[in-house]
Amino acid sequence: MESIKDIVAGKKGLIVGIANDNSIAYGCATVLKNLGAEFAVTYLNEKAERFVRPLAEELGSPIIAQMDVQNPGELEAVFKQIEEKWGKLDFVIHSIAFCPMDDLHGRVTDCSENGFLQAMRVSCYSLIEMARLAEPLMKDGGSIVTMSYYGADKVVENYNVMGPVKAALESTVRYLAAELGQKKIRVHAVSPGPLKTRAASGIAHFDKLIEEAIARTPEHRLVDIEDVGMTTAFLISDASRAMTGEVTYVDGGFHMMA
Numbered sequence: 001m002e003s004i005k006d007i008v009a010g011k012k013g014l015i016v017g018i019a020n021d022n023s024i025a026y027g028c029a030t031v032l033k034n035l036g037a038e039f040a041v042t043y044l045n046e047k048a049e050r051f052v053r054p055l056a057e058e059l060g061s062p063i064i065a066q067m068d069v070q071n072p073g074e075l076e077a078v079f080k081q082i083e084e085k086w087g088k089l090d091f092v093i094h095s096i097a098f099c100p101m102d103d104l105h106g107r108v109t110d111c112s113e114n115g116f117l118q119a120m121r122v123s124c125y126s127l128i129e130m131a132r133l134a135e136p137l138m139k140d141g142g143s144i145v146t147m148s149y150y151g152a153d154k155v156v157e158n159y160n161v162m163g164p165v166k167a168a169l170e171s172t173v174r175y176l177a178a179e180l181g182q183k184k185i186r187v188h189a190v191s192p193g194p195l196k197t198r199a200a201s202g203i204a205h206f207d208k209l210i211e212e213a214i215a216r217t218p219e220h221r222l223v224d225i226e227d228v229g230m231t232t233a234f235l236i237s238d239a240s241r242a243m244t245g246e247v248t249y250v251d252g253g254f255h256m257m258a
Helices: 024-034 046-058 074-085 113-137 162-183 206-216 225-236
Strands: 012-016 038-043 064-066 091-094 142-147 185-192 247-250
Touching (some): 012 024, 012 074, 012 113, 024 038, 024 091, 024 225, 038 046, 046 064, 064 074, 074 113, 091 113, 091 225, 113 142, 113 162, 113 185, 142 162, 142 225, 162 185, 185 225, 225 247
Parallel strands (some): 012 038, 012 091, 038 064, 091 142, 142 185, 185 247
């Protein structure tokens, strides 16, 4: 029987969402690097580049490119570089989300139209764009993985409008999985428990979520970015070839507790 390293080594991919060494995307990247995968890495803008580029270079990424999904042409340019470099793609990790702070901290009832549309644009529609661009490059099939959260399914205090946005993301995963399955392209959502990332720090009273997670999980511990990376590596590997369209929780059992 092959090991997980045997069925990940040599795969080519794209990882979107590394902001620093606490990012979920960075946890995925370090695990995949150790398993022998190769991947392109993107950074949001020039300000972010000084944090991301050293990490990407340390990971040996042959493609390091600026990409803001809100800027026309930048996403397409990254996929063009991938096509020119490898001519194929085996996996995509989509780990980006955004909501204007005023809308994130307010009630869903009071969310502005612009704030809601921007949150959906960055956090959900960008997955559709990446799937569309990845499809012709996944000539032998592949895996697309995005990051969700428990607040997509249950009301989580202070998660606010990102709950409906992540619910839309999880539904999108199912529809993409159904449409792309005939090409052996699998689509997954990973739902980690609370993690101390820069993005999570924007949620009001985030420390309370951390404390609740530790109290409710069977092992009374938080998950970390390596835990998420290991699960993502499994979903990218051929070991998960019979799985698609599902939400895989990596939360220490938090979601199953009443």
